[in-house]
Amino acid sequence: xxxxxxxxxxxxxxxxxxxxxxxxxxxxxxxxxxxxxxxxxxxxxxxxxxxxxxxxxxxxxxxxxxxxxxxxxxxxxxxxxxxxxxxxxxxxxxxxxxxxxxxxxxxxxxxxxxxxxxxxxxxxxxxxxxxxxxxxxxxxxxxxxxxxxxxxxxxxxxxxxxxxxxxxxxxxxxxxxxxxxxxxxxxxxxxxxxxxxxxxxxxxxxxxxxxxxxxxxxxxxxxxxxxxxxxxxxxxxxxxxxxxxxxxxxxxxxxxxxxxxxxxxxxxxxxxxxxxxxxxxxxxxxxxxxxxxxxxxxxxxxxxxxxxxxxxxxxxxxxxxxxxxxxxxxxxxxxxxxxxxxxxxxxxxxxxxxxxxxxxxxxxxxxxxxxxxxxxxxxxxxxxxxxxxxxxxxxxxxxxxxxxxxxxxxxxxxxxxxxxxxxxxxxxxxxxxxxxxxxxxxxxxxxxxxxxxxxxxxxxxxx
Amino acid sequence: xxxxxxxxxxxxxxxxxxxxxxxxxxxxxxxxxxxxxxxxxxxxxxxxxxxxxxxxxxxxxxxxxxxxxxxxxxxxxxxxxxxxxxxxxxxxxxxxxxxxxxxxxxxxxxxxxxxxxxxxxxxxxxxxxxxxxxxxxxxxxxxxxxxxxxxxxxxxxxxxxxxxxxxxxxxxxxxxxxxxxxxxxxxxxxxxxxxxxxxxxxxxxxxxxxxxxxxxxxxxxxxxxxxxxx
Numbered sequence: 001x002x003x004x005x006x007x008x009x010x011x012x013x014x015x016x017x018x019x020x021x022x023x024x025x026x027x028x029x030x031x032x033x034x035x036x037x038x039x040x041x042x043x044x045x046x047x048x049x050x051x052x053x054x055x056x057x058x059x060x061x062x063x064x065x066x067x068x069x070x071x072x073x074x075x076x077x078x079x080x081x082x083x084x085x086x087x088x089x090x091x092x093x094x095x096x097x098x099x100x101x102x103x104x105x106x107x108x109x110x111x112x113x114x115x116x117x118x119x120x121x122x123x124x125x126x127x128x129x130x131x132x133x134x135x136x137x138x139x140x141x142x143x144x145x146x147x148x149x150x151x152x153x154x155x156x157x158x159x160x161x162x163x164x165x166x167x168x169x170x171x172x173x174x175x176x177x178x179x180x181x182x183x184x185x186x187x188x189x190x191x192x193x194x195x196x197x198x199x200x201x202x203x204x205x206x207x208x209x210x211x212x213x214x215x216x217x218x219x220x221x222x223x224x225x226x227x228x229x230x231x232x233x234x235x236x237x238x239x240x241x242x243x244x245x246x247x248x249x250x251x252x253x254x255x256x257x258x259x260x261x262x263x264x265x266x267x268x269x270x271x272x273x274x275x276x277x278x279x280x281x282x283x284x285x286x287x288x289x290x291x292x293x294x295x296x297x298x299x300x301x302x303x304x305x306x307x308x309x310x311x312x313x314x315x316x317x318x319x320x321x322x323x324x325x326x327x328x329x330x331x332x333x334x335x336x337x338x339x340x341x342x343x344x345x346x347x348x349x350x351x352x353x354x355x356x357x358x359x360x361x362x363x364x365x366x367x368x369x370x371x372x373x374x375x376x377x378x379x380x381x382x383x384x385x386x387x388x389x390x391x392x393x394x395x396x397x398x399x400x401x402x403x404x405x406x407x408x409x410x411x412x413x414x415x416x417x418x419x420x421x422x423x424x425x426x427x428x429x430x431x432x433x434x435x436x437x438x439x440x441x442x443x444x445x446x447x448x449x450x451x452x453x454x455x456x457x458x459x460x461x462x463x
Numbered sequence: 464x465x466x467x468x469x470x471x472x473x474x475x476x477x478x479x480x481x482x483x484x485x486x487x488x489x490x491x492x493x494x495x496x497x498x499x500x501x502x503x504x505x506x507x508x509x510x511x512x513x514x515x516x517x518x519x520x521x522x523x524x525x526x527x528x529x530x531x532x533x534x535x536x537x538x539x540x541x542x543x544x545x546x547x548x549x550x551x552x553x554x555x556x557x558x559x560x561x562x563x564x565x566x567x568x569x570x571x572x573x574x575x576x577x578x579x580x581x582x583x584x585x586x587x588x589x590x591x592x593x594x595x596x597x598x599x600x601x602x603x604x605x606x607x608x609x610x611x612x613x614x615x616x617x618x619x620x621x622x623x624x625x626x627x628x629x630x631x632x633x634x635x636x637x638x639x640x641x642x643x644x645x646x647x648x649x650x651x652x653x654x655x656x657x658x659x660x661x662x663x664x665x666x667x668x669x670x671x672x673x674x675x676x677x678x679x680x681x682x683x684x685x686x687x688x689x690x691x692x693x
Contacts, residue, residue, distance in 0.1 A: 096649065
């Protein structure tokens with residue numbers, strides 16, 4: 001039995017030159033797990049919003065065709081009327097949290113649905129237990145890690161006991177173990193699940209069916225095994241991201257030492273974030289820093305970049321250090337993209353435009369950074385740090401929300417410029433780390449241990 | 464302590480500070496509120512936010528005011544404002560107004576960072592949507608502070624340092640635009656979770672303890688006392 005159906009759906013956002021969805025027809029059966037794949041801007045999020053009724057009610061725009069959820073036509077039923085039948089978990093957990101405490105947050109949707117007051121607390125507790133977050137009930141939402149907060153958002157959705165659960169890249173901020181656990185919990189219930197993802201390797205095992213979108217059109221709608229064969233033949237990067245980086249590209253010279261951290265420690269209040277960590281970065285090498293959420297990766301990266309001062313230990317740097325923050329939304333200070341990039345080079349617009357071109361944003365110079373899509377903002381942020389021609393380049397989760405094709409391009413960009421600098425890539429994307437880095441350092445139980453290392457031709461003397 | 468009782472106490476302290484006529488009384492109330500604020504994490508940021516406008520008022524008000532005869536300083540004549548001077552009466556009045564403003568600012572800071580806004584929303588007997596809107600707007604204060612730190616850090620990460628009033632002022636536009644973007648995303652998430660539905664219910668309210676009742680009684684008493692005698 002179908003629980004949601006889109007028939008010849010075409011939709012364009014207000015002011016958009018071309019539609020985000022073109023003639024899309026898709027039926028979701030009860031209990032089915034459907035994986036939505038497709039490059040950034042292909043219409044995955046828009047399709048999920050159409051099933052939630054947010055398109056067109058919240059966003060406006062031009063809507064043609066028909067979408068039905070639980071027998072209700074979304075053109076005549078507002079999202080509030082669909083809530084309960086359908087529940088959504090969005091990509092950024094911080095921007096969907098309404099209340100201050102976890103228990104109240106999970107109860108919020110139940111109150112809106114008019115659930116009997118005496119049963120709200122019990123249902124909220126059950127939903128938290130279902131995602132393994134019962135211990136978080138009395139915590140404040142702004143104190144939680146990204147992984148914890150995303151579990152709370154899932155609990156808030158599951159508490160509504162929906163027939164259709166819509167998940168919009170919910171694991172983009174989670175490490176592989178947390179992402180696996182999240183997806184297993186999300187897919188463990190009776191609800192049909194429609195999951196949009198950029199990291200296909202995680203949910204492919206759990207799904208029944210794969211839908212691949214490109215430029216707003218469905219180019220594949222097939223059962224999992226058939227889809228795997230199609231992806232292998234037609235879109236291979238989705239099965240093995242960054243596989244196009246040639247093995248020979250890892251032969252490199254390790255140059256002079258440009259950053260050394262010796263037994264550095266830093267605590268935030270009672271919590272020890274980094275404990276006596278050692279780190280060496282040499283010109284010419286790409287080092288991946290991996291580990292689970294909350295293990296101290298970002299803190300160590302910020303210490304190396306000079307954005308934080310250690311409580312103990314010593315850090316020595318040679319030359320300029322540039323740091324790319326996790327959130328590309330932090331690179332929107334100026335009114336134009338070229339001015340934004342030029343901030344790091346004293347307003348030199350020629351260098352800024354060259355940097356924009358290097359990341360594939362030629363022609364975007366006069367665009368407002370806030371008018372760019374998420375993927376474009378990621379590249380703008382990258383240009384804003386690359387333009388500074390640093391001796392040490394530190395990239396904090398540069399693949400968050402980036403599709404596999406862009407990941408390949410990013411890997412090539414990092415590898416292509418590695419001779420000029422030392423590069424530290426902080427990532428929980430193990431596959432990307434393996435493909436882009438010469439060596440890997442990983443946090444395990446609070447200690448920093450060496451991971452994989454590729455062959456090097458020679459070792460230079462310390463600088 | 465119930466959030467409603469806490470809100471009543473803070474409102475009473477702010478009202479008493481506005482009503483009281485003696486400098487010492489208002490100063491004691493402001494110090495009491497400062498001690499309350501000091502229980503919050505990162506309290507210096509919020510206290511600074513409350514005290515800086517009060518300091519500005521203390522500095523500017525005597526210069527542009529026109530009260531009293533005991534002249535302490537005479538300045539130039541400027542267009543629109545006229546002759547600038549400072550009298551002892553203007554200083555006294557400015558000190559009282561600055562203390563009042565500091566007390567109100569500190570009461571708001573304590574409300575923003577110490578009270579459980581969920582419980583306030585839960586306790587609202589009417590205009591629940593408005594109470595929720597106020598709670599969300601209040602939560603924006605620490606969010607903006609976090610955003611400002613994030614922007615400054617991203618700039619430092621590419622060698623640009625945000626210093627001084629002018630440097631910080633450059634962050635105002637992105638902060639405002641970011642707040643609007645965040646508000647839209649939140650509104651979308653709320654609508655997806657049924658906000659605006661026909662017949663919402665609410666979690667049962669937490670009952671008041673004798674301590675809460677005593678606090679509200681004391682708050683009412685303090686307000687009356689301030690209006691009549693302080």
